[in-house]
Amino acid sequence: MPAVYSKDIQAKTISEFKIIEKYLSEIGTSYNVKNKVLRGVGDDAAVISLSKNLIVSTDTSVEGVHFLKGIKPEYAAYRACVTALSDLAAMGSKPLAFQLSLSTKESNSKFFSSFKKGLQDFSNDYKIGLIGGDLVKGQYQISVTVFGKQHSNILLRKNACVGDVVCLSGPLGNGLFGMQDFKKFNKKNKTSSAYLKPKALIDYGKFIAGFASSAIDISDGFLQDLGHLSKASNVGFELSSSLIPHNSNLSLNQCLNCGDDYQLIFTVPKKHIQPLMKKMKRKKLAIYQVGNSIKRKNILLDGKIPALSRGYNHF
Amino acid sequence: MPAVYSKDIQAKTISEFKIIEKYLSEIGTSYNVKNKVLRGVGDDAAVISLSKNLIVSTDTSVEGVHFLKGIKPEYAAYRACVTALSDLAAMGSKPLAFQLSLSTKESNSKFFSSFKKGLQDFSNDYKIGLIGGDLVKGQYQISVTVFGKQHSNILLRKNACVGDVVCLSGPLGNGLFGMQDFKKFNKKNKTSSAYLKPKALIDYGKFIAGFASSAIDISDGFLQDLGHLSKASNVGFELSSSLIPHNSNLSLNQCLNCGDDYQLIFTVPKKHIQPLMKKMKRKKLAIYQVGNSIKRKNILLDGKIPALSRGYNHF
Incomplete structure (x- = not known):
């Protein structure tokens, strides 16, 4: 049908964030209020009021996009789970469980054994169990939903105030450098582990939740996520x-501008920064003060707006 | 690497259910107990104890497998959501919210407008809101996680007893016939609606939860699901x-043997069947008594083991 086709190609292509904002937000917002959903679309995870608030998040990893083609299923599975769980870290939440939907064309036991190893390692590292999911035949994709409960405060993205100190949980770029190393040597070592088996900063997130005003995990790149x-x-x-x-x-x-680090960016009100620094030192947790929140709505690096290569944007 | 290749092709291919049982079950079961997960893998949805139990389920729909290539995104989205929600119906649960992960190569607004229409219709029909998700570039797949809370009893699969009456919520085959009609006429009408906009029997599930001993929704085919x-x-x-x-x-x-109906199969203890039938009549809800639970572990149709074309098995 050429008429439809010509309409189709005239339709503007729009970026991932615009699509989410325009087409995947505000679906039944009024019901969310009624159903005691305290936080829906627009943060790292959603919050549903029960006696203890449940925190949930879904993330999909696609072969060749979110993980390298040809890496062991063990690492693909582990990475996909950590990617999802990192959102709970950014909310200061305690993980409870996870669900998984796996799409693959594989049907041999070698693939699934390795995949299971990744799930089991993840399960043991974070002490949560798989509570369901789905398996379908299709392009290799791993969709993970994580469930957590509120620990102390819930760390949202929206409460940073002018004057707050911008903090970072650790160095940037180890994920990207780990990937480069793996591409070169095709094996797991200390360097490539940062890419193959990244960490979700769960304990870190729970700890800062009592001090920080806002937080986000770096999945798409420092500048892009700071922009959020x-x-x-x-x-x-x-x-x-x-x-x-x-x-x-x-x-x-x-x-x-690189993703794959899963460090946390968070803001801390000035009056909390000294007590927090002391406690972090005692707990031997790293913390880097990298800047301040300002009234002007830009991100300024050394006084200038930095080049944004836009992190990872799939559209 | 021919050595690996030769191992790979020697590896047995195994069915979807075997893969789930062998590789996607019992991941961190001990943590589930600790985290008050009352029901993990092995039912239509998982149950986490909070003050009111939360019920969650994830389902992925793939183009060309779970929905026809070329149907309007509106219907693809609606169908994918109902497929997931139907699991909550089978648990007798009240829906609270849903999350969505969409994988597509489309980036034009016509596609997403239509897709949003499907989400919005679903949201309005079931009075629940979208509370998050993910969007990635890849093969057209829709992964939906649904959240519900316990209404009265939770309807599990495991509590059917010998002597219970096997009941069905409605006729089989309307989904398949609707699909055939749509393939022929390529439009939505009363017949094709059964395929394009199926119903999750939420109120039905909540109602029977006080009477039934077990339940399952028909997604893969009556015989296959009854087998579960x-x-x-x-x-x-x-x-x-x-x-x-x-x-x-x-x-x-x-x-x-066809899927796509989303009717409920459930078992009712003999002593509950008459009170239930009366109440169903008063509520104008259909119910069909189709057989009985027996000690012998087979499914017998008119005394014989029926031909099982195995419903939908993607592996």
């Missing part, structure tokens, strides 16, 4: 490049 | 073909 925090909180950020820890084998620019 | 009930409850079933309502344009055999 900026938009949700309606503030800007000024950062000093010299304060941002990053992998010394990569340029700062690469590290500001 | 048989296995979980460790009983068999004897059925009379004359009692099974089905679409008159199709053979009984077709109707026993």
Whole structure:
């Protein structure tokens, strides 16, 4: 049908975030209020009021997009689960369980044994069990839903205030450098582990939840994810490049725009920063103060708007 | 690497259910107990104890497998959501919210507008809101997670007893006949609606939850899904073909083995069947008694083991 086709190709292509905002938001918002959903679309995870709030998030990883073609199913599974769980870390939540939907064309036991190893390692590392899911035949994709409960405060994206200190949980770029190393040597070592078996900062998130005003995990890239925090909180950020820890084998620019790190960016009200720094030291948890929240709605790096290579945007 | 390749092709291919049982079950079961997960893998949905039990389920629909290539995104979205929600109906649960992960290569607004229409219709029909999800570039797949809370009893698969009456909520085959009609006329009408916009029997499930001993929704085919009930409850079933309502344009055999109906099969203890029948009549809800639970672990149709074309098995 050429008429439809010609309409189709005239239709504008729109970016992933625009699509989510325009087409995948505000579906039944009024029902959410009635059903005691405290937080729906627009944060790292959703919150449903029960006696203890349940926190849930879904993330899909696609072969060749979110994980390298040809990596062991063990690592593909582990990475996909951590990617989803990292959203609970960014909410300061305690994980309870996970569900998985696996799409693959494989049907041999070698594939599934390795895949199971990844799930089991993940399950043991985070002490949560698989509580269901689905298996379908199709392109290799792993969709993971994670469930958690509120620990202390729930860390949303929207509560950063002007004057808050911008903090980072650890260096940027280790995921990307790990991937490069794996591409070169095709084996798991200390360097490539950062990519093959990344960490979701669950304990870290629970700990800072009592102090931070907002938080997000870095999945699409520091600048892009900080942009989400900026938009949700309606503030800007000024950062000093010299304060941002990053992998010394990569340029700062690469590290500001790469995904796969799963570090947390969070803001802390000025009055809480000293007590927090002391407690982090005692707990031996890393924390880097990299800048401040400002009224102007931009992200400024050393006073200038940095080049945004836009992190990962699939559309 | 020919060595690996030769191992790979020697590896046995195994069915979907075997894969789930062998590789996607019992991941962290001990943690589930600790985390108050009352029901994990092995039922239509999982149950987590909170003040009111939360009921969750994930289902993935793949283009060309679970929905026809070329149907309007509106119907693909609606169908995918109902497929997932039908599991909550089978648990007798009240829906609270849903999450969605959409994988597609489309990026034009016409596609997403139509897709949103499907989500919005679903949201309005079941009075629940979308509370999050993910969007990735890949093969057209829709993964939906649904959340519900316990209404009265939770309807599991495992509690059918010998002597219970096997009941069916409505006729079989309307989904398949609707699909055939749509393939022929390529439009939505009363017949094709059964396929394009199926119903999840939420109110029905909530209603029977006070009477039934076990339940399952028909997604893969009556015989196959009844087989799951048989296995979980460790009983068999004897059925009379004359009692099974089905679409008159199709053979009984077709109707026993096709999916897409989303009717409920459930078992009712003998002492509850008369009170239930009366109440169903008053509520104008259909109910068909089609057989009984028996000790022998087979499914018998008119005294014989029926041909099982195995419903839908993707592996």
